[in-house]
Amino acid sequence: MSDKQTPSVCLIIIGNEILSGRTQDTNLAYIGRRLNELGLELREVRVVPDVEADIVKAVNECRTAYDYVFTTGGIGPTHDDITARCIAKAFGVPIERNPHAVALISQSYKPEDLNEARLSMADMPKGATLIENPVSMAPGFQYQNVFVLAGIPSVMQAMFESVKYKLTGGAPISSRTVSAFLGEGVIAQGLGELQERYPDLEIGSYPFFRSRRFGISLVVRGTDTDRLDQAAAELKDLIRSLGGKPVEDTAT
Amino acid sequence: MSDKQTPSVCLIIIGNEILSGRTQDTNLAYIGRRLNELGLELREVRVVPDVEADIVKAVNECRTAYDYVFTTGGIGPTHDDITARCIAKAFGVPIERNPHAVALISQSYKPEDLNEARLSMADMPKGATLIENPVSMAPGFQYQNVFVLAGIPSVMQAMFESVKYKLTGGAPISSRTVSAFLGEGVIAQGLGELQERYPDLEIGSYPFFRSRRFGISLVVRGTDTDRLDQAAAELKDLIRSLGGKPVEDTAT
Structure with a gap:
């Protein structure tokens, strides 16, 4: 496609489980198809491990090279979920506990089940805006031209559909x-x-x-x-x- | 994995059909699993379109950053199969018609079916060594630390298995x-x-x-x-x- 009117998108898939072959990614194909329908073109995909330096490097290279960047994976409550702090580091902004995200997460657990690990899912780069998660509540977020989505396909798809109106596309492909x-x-x-x-x-x-x-x-x-x-x-x-x-x- | 004894591998998946979501890639998971069994680690994957500048850039960035690079796709006889000439360009070497590859390809067609498009599958960087293709004959090739495989999964897998002995792995993961x-x-x-x-x-x-x-x-x-x-x-x-x-x- 040589159409200069078609904005370019890069997808960064974050997760050791994809690289080891344990999990078969299906998010790429979903995002590729939907972007074409919306008049955007998925121009590159990178799959990187749960390693801070690798994620930061990929985000910084891709956010300047493409109109939009999507990431999938690494936004849960466990030690290997490091996407949010990597995005903050890539942009050189502090990470903070987003009050709106805390409210959403708090609503979805009984008070006795709400712990520090679950609250940590509200940690985001300062100034991020939330991406709604109608499936399991814990939100994704957008920071400038980077959209941070979950890795579980059903959650990722719901987040994509709730954020698509923020993308400016050309003619559908x-x-x-x-x-x-x-x-x-x-x-x-x-x-x-x-x-x-x-x-x-x-x-x-x-x-x-x-x-x-x-x-x-x-x-x-x-x-x-x-x-x-x-x-x-x-x-x-x-x-x-x-x-x-x-x-x-x-x-x- | 912090084991320094585990060699690193990057996979470059070449093809518009993957980025558009038309074709669901399965080569990544196969290669990731097999590498772990052989004591190597798939450390990064890039998916790039059938565009010369993009392929050359990815190959040059990855061949210096990782011990081995695999590519899949783009080695057929049609106009969008540009992998071989991109590898030659990345290494700054001329492309030439490999006589051994010509022999293999010639054997698999009746003389009247052997045309210029089919013979073009023998065009490889000067100095490349062939990777056997037991499924459909047209070979892949290796140039230094870059292994160029087909995109069709059955052919890719057969090529991988015929070339794996060239990889020096650590302890199996x-x-x-x-x-x-x-x-x-x-x-x-x-x-x-x-x-x-x-x-x-x-x-x-x-x-x-x-x-x-x-x-x-x-x-x-x-x-x-x-x-x-x-x-x-x-x-x-x-x-x-x-x-x-x-x-x-x-x-x-």
Whole structure:
């Protein structure tokens, strides 16, 4: 996508459990899809361990390089939840116990269950604004262009949906997907020529192995739906000219 | 893990389809797990688009910061497969058609199906050594400490297994996982104290939502299995002392 009107986003996934392979991340795909619908583009993702220096470095490199940064993970009450203090350190601001967050957290526990660990989830960079958590109450937060979300997918998604109105997007990015049982090498030349005729669109080729046969899904992405339809029609003609049977996926 | 004997690895996942959320990556988890078994640690992951400048930058930053770098994706025959030329550019070496790769690719097609696009999969940085692809023949390659693998999981896995003997690992990283239906906030203090008593191990707390209840999986990781067993036993005692019922996962 060469559309300069599409704001760029970086996602920083924080957590040893992702890097060790113990937990399969699904937040990337959710955020990537939703950003496209909102007219923004996920441009880079970094996965970093629960190590202060690594998190601070990633946040500082990415918050200056991209319009928005999202982080997921590391905002619970245990010793390995260090995201909030890392964000404060990255911005060079003190961390403080946010009174509004304390109120939200206090409401969700019986008085005898409210302890220091749970209250520590209200520690945030001074000046942060809260991101609502309709699932389990303990809020995320925003500091400048950095949005700090939970790692649990259901909580992360609820937080994303409650904060999305703060993002200024361009035109939504749409796509058309056409698949066929053709070798990538068979269509490569014609596909490259098609990409040259549509420099405003992004054409990707993704091989798959299904029913014991290799096939390809060809994905055209862009903001102009008329151009997308034109390119998809040309793509189907190209596949037919090579002896293939094009199938347009409705869910792309 | 503070073990200095554990070599560090960075994975660079190349592909617009991952960033758009169209394709759910599973290569990260596979590589993370296998590296731990081989005594190496996946320390960072970056996901970058099919854009030359982005790929070159990521490769150059990561190949100097980590012992090994793996890349996945972008080594097919179509216009969006630009990984090989980006690796060459990152190292400042010319790209050339590798004769051994040409031979492998030629063997896997009938002469009339062998075209320029397919042969282009043999283009590699001058001096690269091949990584065998037992699934679909077109090889990956190694250049210095960078290992370039396919994106399709079955092909990536086969390439990883054929190249793993080139990695020098430390002691394998093992783990013990104990789960319980306890709130994270209930166990946070005791867990933090346990982590302080075991600075050589890494203790992570991962909340989950199952059978309509919140619970936690506590994961202890390290290279010394006796210490792991000790810490897991203490963890179970801690859970019991808080009124919980510890369950040790056999597959961690």
